[in-house]
Amino acid sequence: MKKQFKIMVMFLSFVLLLAACGKSNDMSSNSSKNDKVLKMATSADFKPFESRDKEGNIVGFDIDLANLIADELGYKLEIQDMNFDGLIGALQSKRVDMVMAGMSTTEKRKKNVDFSKEYHRSGEMFLSLPDKKIESLESLEGKTVGVQLGTIQEEGANELSKKYGFTVKPVDNAGVLIQELLSNRVDAVYMDSVVAVGYRDEQGLFGFDDPTTSSPGMAIAFPKGSDLVDDVNKALDKLEKEGKIKELKEKWKLDQVAIE
Template identity: 55%
Template sequence: MKKNYLLIMALMMMFVLVLAGCGTSNDEGSVNDDASGNEAKANEDSGTLVMGTSADYPPFESRNPQGDIVGFDIELANYIADELGMELEIRDMNFDGLIGALQAERIDMVISGMSADEDRRKNVDFSIEYHSSGEMFVSLKDAAFTSLDDLNGKTIGVQLGSIQQEGAANLQADYDFEVKTLDDAQGLIQELLSNRLDAVYLDKEVALGFIAAQDLAGFDDPSGTTPGMAVAFPKGSELVEQVDAIIEQAIESGKLAEWEAEWLSE
């Protein structure tokens, strides 16, 4: 998979450009899948584990040229479902709608590069952390930034509802930049390529993928560390303890390291 990553990223960006030209706002598997109000909550009797994700965040979750949702998080999700003896159903929706879907119990869990920060812990339960990347600022090569001071007077893009949105708000206390939010990471990169954003603030692994695929520039955020990624559940979910044990098993067996080698940057 990893050796085809740049090709996949390039094809995905071409797909985004086509959608933008056609005025398409959501793909078939967006948050609007839940608009009918049909109950999507799974249980042990159904044998189906319903997972919410936002498939616009490679290499954690994205659609390949065939339209399948793939990535590091998807490997973990399939492993969890297999260990639970359940079928995995993936629901693709906007990132900022994932917590609400958990609270309404329309899905059983979220695996979507979601950081287990304290604000989210007020509304959902989290598994143990399974990955930590850090953050990067991404810009065009001919207008590359190398420090936070370079961001003064600029417009920075972040994904709506992401840990980076919160981080950017904190940085605004010390740096004078404007923040623009969009629903998905690929849309942010398109805005950057179209010169409607000066920089994009992303998870480091995601940023490195876009930098390689689009020949962009970037620098690490030195301002501090963010919580690692974890699986999110509705408050009081009985799955938390089981999934914790499965993640620990994946770490001890080397499975998690295999997925990191396959999907994540060296």
């Protein structure tokens, strides 16, 4: 009897052990799935593409689109905020998997990173205080124009300054750029049109479009040779076909000044 009891105890222990192992494996599997993280860097000073709300959360068109892409690919999105001029370096050192920051697909950048298909295109605008009467490129002669460091607007302003005789002043952050303008430390700023319109309306500024340049479109940037590019492009195609990208553009009012 005792022998049968011992056998039964051993059998039950074995069953419980198997159940525990199965549960452990299930937990490990779920944990692995939940730990599938997509690390994205941005520069949250580029409203409406990315900025911080009153609670400090990073929000914007790029953020909404990145979340849709992560959902399509089965990832949990993890966002890191940094200065725009440090984004390419973060990709090159593979500290992040991708960058969404209203980044344009310039030939110079293509030498250092890979890009997805373009998801948006807009032009450039000069902003100034209403009483400055800066209404054309010619009226910028002898003035100081602020730009955000590392952007295509910095490159474009440097080229335009050779012809129109103004000084270029780069700063780290688009918000600081506007403060430079409001404090009369620069005479004008040169920005992406969508971003500029937001500041123009909020601050009562004057703006005119740059008629001379045609910017490349915005896209998602990846480290060279990243396996994510094809998958992200497929996700973008799907989201575009379903009309979800259009919905986001309407939500964030991107198409009001977009060049399509």
